[in-house]
Amino acid sequence: MGRKRIGKKIKEFREFRKISREDLAVQANLDVLQIEQIEEKEIVPSLGHLIKISRAFGVRIGTFLDDQEQIGPAVVKAGEAQAGLSFSTKNESSREHLNFFSLAQAKAGRHMEPFIVEIEPAAASDYKLSSHEGEEFIFVLEGKVEINYGKEVYQLDKGDTIYLDSVVAHNVHAAANQSAKILAVVYTPV
Missing domain, CATH: 2.60.120.10 (Jelly Rolls)
Incomplete structure (x- = not known):
């Protein structure tokens, strides 16, 4: 997943839920500038910050990392891991x-x-x-x-x-x- 996609997904999710950046920052215990940089400047949040944002929304971190729809188990064969x-x-x-x-x-x-x-x-x-x-x-x-x-x-x-x-x-x-x-x-x- 590209760097730009994480910020875009967070922004789309925030706007869909009609939550301001300021409110998200308060709920996630982050600075508004951090939220803006993640959404607009392609800054990838630390794993800790991404977890805080996910918790503020009440969703899993996978919501912003990938989330493809597949029923049943997910198998990754040796040497076939997705791009990091x-x-x-x-x-x-x-x-x-x-x-x-x-x-x-x-x-x-x-x-x-x-x-x-x-x-x-x-x-x-x-x-x-x-x-x-x-x-x-x-x-x-x-x-x-x-x-x-x-x-x-x-x-x-x-x-x-x-x-x-x-x-x-x-x-x-x-x-x-x-x-x-x-x-x-x-x-x-x-």
Whole structure:
């Protein structure tokens, strides 16, 4: 899905619901300028911000990421994952260095969002904690991952897993200044 499409979908949904940008910003606990940049300037929101916007509307994040209508299971064969979506930005204060590849684009009505996530190395100054409602399950496929979770720091190696409450401020990043890859399943209640 293209960067422009997320903002367009959010704007269309907001206008359909007759919600002003100001009201959406208040409900999502975001700044009006952030909403404007997402809708008009092709700025891809962080995953945390996208979840907050989805919650403000009372819909799943998949509503803005993909949502194709398919009855039954969604199967993604090895090597056939759809093009990814990067939640990295040029904004140094919110850089996340994460490239997401959805594993359930074809499944409408889902309640979980499974992704393969490629994590690029980043400077410690780029780590920004975020929180949102829901839960996350992470399985490390390649490399090493460090997770700041509240006041704790967890080091995960290939094959390790963590299941966490997303409401606790957290950040997932590559450890040892090397790229990593994870399977992440995000659940956000509607």
